[in-house]
Amino acid sequence: MRLILTILALFAFVGCAKSPEPSDAIVKVVGGCSSSDIVVIDIKGRKKSDGFMQAQVIGENRSDSYQNLEYRVVWLDSEGFAIDTILSKWNSAPAYANQPFYINATSPSAKAKTFRLYIKRDKEVICDKQYNGQ
Numbered sequence: 001m002r003l004i005l006t007i008l009a010l011f012a013f014v015g016c017a018k019s020p021e022p023s024d025a026i027v028k029v030v031g032g033c034s035s036s037d038i039v040v041i042d043i044k045g046r047k048k049s050d051g052f053m054q055a056q057v058i059g060e061n062r063s064d065s066y067q068n069l070e071y072r073v074v075w076l077d078s079e080g081f082a083i084d085t086i087l088s089k090w091n092s093a094p095a096y097a098n099q100p101f102y103i104n105a106t107s108p109s110a111k112a113k114t115f116r117l118y119i120k121r122d123k124e125v126i127c128d129k130q131y132n133g134q
Contacts, residue, residue, distance in 0.1 A: 037063035038095060038121060051110030057103040057117060061095035069093040071119045073105045075112040083109050093119075 044056045053075070061067050070090045075083045082088070085108040095101040107115070 037061060038067060038069065038119075040119065041100075043117060045115065048106075053107040053112045053115065055103075055105045055107075055115050055117070057119070058100060059095065059103070059119075060100050061097060064097050066097055067095040067121055069095050069101070069119055069121050071103050071117065074116040074118070075107045075109070076114045076116065077109075077111045078113045080114075083107070083112055085109075090120075 038059060038061055040057060040059045042058050044058075046054050048054060055073055057071070069092070071093050072088060072090050074088050075085065077083055087105075087108050093101060093103050103119075105115075
């Protein structure tokens, strides 16, 4: 229940923010998407020639210990509806001590126009951001 309330609070906070980047930006640098030692540096999205979308997250573990992160990507169509898929489950992502980490995902359908990214560590939501590039 606490996790749900945290996610809802993040939705409210993120929904009020305006991006200073142009609407056609392919690379979106994310500010405020971090904890004390896990930092998301940037989120990239692109359409491949086959119509499927790719997402890449670049982050950094700034602690002296290994962190096991979990991430989930929810793919959205042009009307903002989630595309039903078994691929939108929580997945593990290793974050080694004092090292960068990468998360890569490909959309389940060519209908995907954007995505929403969730990253958590030990039930603490670290990142809840939506990519709005075209």
